[in-house]
Amino acid sequence: MNRRQTIPKELRYTVENFHSRFPDNDACLEQIKEQRFPGGVAICHKCEKPRKHYRVKGRTAYACETCGNHIFPLAGTIFEKTSTSLRLWFYAMYLMGSTRCGISAKQIQRETGVTYKTAWRMFHQIRKLMSEDLRLGGAGTPGVEMDEMYHGGRRKGGSGRLLGVDRGNKTTVMGIVERKGRIVAQVSPELTIAATSALVKEYVLPETMIYTDDAATYNALPRLQGMGYQHRRINHSAKVYVAGEVHTNTIEGFWSLVKRGIGGVYHSVSAKYLQSYLDEYSFRYNRRDSGNLIFAAMLERASETMSRKPSS
Numbered sequence: 001m002n003r004r005q006t007i008p009k010e011l012r013y014t015v016e017n018f019h020s021r022f023p024d025n026d027a028c029l030e031q032i033k034e035q036r037f038p039g040g041v042a043i044c045h046k047c048e049k050p051r052k053h054y055r056v057k058g059r060t061a062y063a064c065e066t067c068g069n070h071i072f073p074l075a076g077t078i079f080e081k082t083s084t085s086l087r088l089w090f091y092a093m094y095l096m097g098s099t100r101c102g103i104s105a106k107q108i109q110r111e112t113g114v115t116y117k118t119a120w121r122m123f124h125q126i127r128k129l130m131s132e133d134l135r136l137g138g139a140g141t142p143g144v145e146m147d148e149m150y151h152g153g154r155r156k157g158g159s160g161r162l163l164g165v166d167r168g169n170k171t172t173v174m175g176i177v178e179r180k181g182r183i184v185a186q187v188s189p190e191l192t193i194a195a196t197s198a199l200v201k202e203y204v205l206p207e208t209m210i211y212t213d214d215a216a217t218y219n220a221l222p223r224l225q226g227m228g229y230q231h232r233r234i235n236h237s238a239k240v241y242v243a244g245e246v247h248t249n250t251i252e253g254f255w256s257l258v259k260r261g262i263g264g265v266y267h268s269v270s271a272k273y274l275q276s277y278l279d280e281y282s283f284r285y286n287r288r289d290s291g292n293l294i295f296a297a298m299l300e301r302a303s304e305t306m307s308r309k310p311s312s
């Protein structure tokens with residue numbers, strides 16, 4: 001827990017900060033309203049003009065100053081149909097943003113008295129805010145590392161990983177991380193050469209050096225050289241783990257964080273929900289230098305309507 005004390009003052013957001021900023025549901029609603037409709041100004045569909053809107057007492061609505069037509073800042077957000085208090089949602093986001101390893105539904109159930117089911121659902125919805133669409137690397141960057149992780153089974157060994165091998169009911173996750181930068185981690189139903197190349201093209205900018213181990217999955221990467229990608233491999237099957245710049249230690253560090261979290265905090269995660277947990281870990285990892293202002297980043301997304309991304 002010493003780690004928390006090392007957060008610089010300007011990057012701290014304490015639980016006292018939280019309570020004084022969001023003392024009640026109204027303060028939370030006002031925050032969402034301001035993010036969506038700054039100053040309460042929104043197009044009124046009746047007036048067909050931008051109009052100022054004022055809070056309707058006792059409701060989550062704001063009324064047009066001219067004609068009284070209502071707007072609903074929570075419409076289309078993860079809070080839309082909730083019967084859980086907005087303040088509890090905010091608090092759950094705060095807790096999720098302030099931990100490094102994750103927080104369990106059990107813990108928030110104990111702390112706030114909501115049912116386990118409610119807590120679990122709330123976390124699942126919040127994780128939907130945490131998926132990101134990134135493109136990594138690019139010219140002049142120190143390169144990316146790419147590696148796979150098997151979830152729900154033993155940690156991969158250094159050798160014997162061949163394409164097409166039956167992995168039982170393990171789920172494969174592919175990860176790509178910038179050195180000293182951001183990560184993308186995706187559940188990848190197929191661990192094929194084609195799938196690997198497709199991921200690179202989707203998430204990595206050309207002119208990037210890609211470091212991998214010597215698994216057959218990465219055999220196609222040299223063929224991407226025509227598109228400006230470069231590729232170096234470390235010979236894990238010969239028990240070589242670092243050769244100068246060539247290693248995959250960054251991504252392996254991320255995998256151990258995920259495994260510790262899923263094993264220690266969540267105990268187990270089914271394949272169906274694995275992606276949303278990966279999104280949660282990636283979101284925090286990508287903001288690890290923001291102290292616990294991660295809550296602020298989550299809050300920013302909370303007012304976005306979910307049509308931004310199809311929910312799974």
Ligand SMILES: [Zn+2]
Pocket residue numbers: 044045046047048051064065066067068069
């Ligand atoms: Zn109006």
